[in-house]
Amino acid sequence: MGLAFGAAIGSFLNVVIYRMPRGMSLSNPPNSFCPKCKHRLLMSDMIPLFTWLIQRGKCKYCGERIPSRYFFVELLNGAIWAGIWWQYLIAGDDWVKALCYALAASTLVAIIFIDWELYIIPDQINAFLLFLGLAYNAWLFAQGSAAATTWGIPSSVAGALVGVLILWGIAFLGRLLFGKDAMGHGDIKMARGIGAILFPALSVVSFGLAVGLGAILGVAQIFLRPRKVTQEVAKPDSHEGREQSDVPANQTLEDEEEYEPESIGSLLKCGLGYILCIDVIGLFVPKLYKAWFNEDPFAPLEDLETFEADFTMIPFGPYLALGAIVGTVFEKQLLGAARSYWHWAAGD
Ligand SMILES: [Zn+2]
Secondary structure: OHHHHHHHHHHHHHHHHHHHHHOOOOOOOOOOEOOOOOOEOOHHHOOOOHHHHHOOOEOOOOOOEOOHHHHHHHHHHHHHHHHHHHHHHHOOOOHHHHHHHHHHHHHHHHHHHHHHHHOOOOHHHHHHHHHHHHHHHHHHHHHOOHHHEEOOEEHHHHHHHHHHHHHHHHHHHHHHHHOOOOOOHHHHHHHHHHHHHHHHHHHHHHHHHHHHHHHHHHHHHHHHOHHHHHHHHHOOOOOOOOOOOOOOOOOOOHHHHHOOOOOHHHHHHHHHHHHOOHHHHOOOOHHHHHHHHOOOOOOOOOOOOOOOOOOOOOOOHHHHHHHHHHHHHOHHHHHHHHHHHHHHHHOO
16 A cells, blocks of 8 residues: 555656656646657556556657656655554554655655755755754644653754754854865755654654765766766866866866855855754745755756766765655654664763
């Protein structure tokens, strides 16, 4: 059951992943279409998992290859929903938590694929995570649950603060000690949303998982993208790169010399902005967003289709999202393990 629901939601996620960063509406056009031949897809063309397998990853109308991403998003989301279904509806009995975690995990699946491909995390998605966490917390309050508060404040708020402070802290330390941008701002905002949903303890565990996953998979990822590296290193004077166009051709250490990390002042201001959720409020009051971050929240992204990943960038976002997804499915096991480790380390 969970698998079927999850795969169906995964089908919708594919629409989100394609349309949202491209500034397209999710409801218009209402029907899915093939990006190549624009042929409108019928319900029978969109049976989760099966359609892709039966048509062997090709558009029925024009034969254009459908990226395997469409299949894997449905499969991954189906597996996650099956896991959550089992943990909270069969082994446990908490349908509100199941619903909240399932929605959060699906949102994180969309983030993984958008961030992986385009190195951005739309603000709207991060804001959604935050609202979801607050809504779940409000329900806990209504139930008079002890889990509703942590350290005397709402657990979602406590978790959001922990998320911002840890990720922003890493960014700040990286900037101070190494003079580098250590963390994308989208990652900080995502960590805030994760904290709001998982609450402090589980979100810290999930951040730890993310670091572990990032270390393992990040290395693998570097080896998976070797060709681009050699090309760009071999042609330092090429004018194809995005940022190289007005740089003299004879620079050998162009990366170091071009590199200008974010100023400490800007980092501090943004950090405060994320704590105050100005980026979220700013989605409704664009003037505020512009005044604080000096950016237009709804500015279209340039060159989205032609954007090529810089080989030195390793996005942490996908790992952060993956760690949190594992957190939603294995909450009980992870918190149990963390607690016994804590007791063991404390010598109980
Ligand atoms: Zn087609």
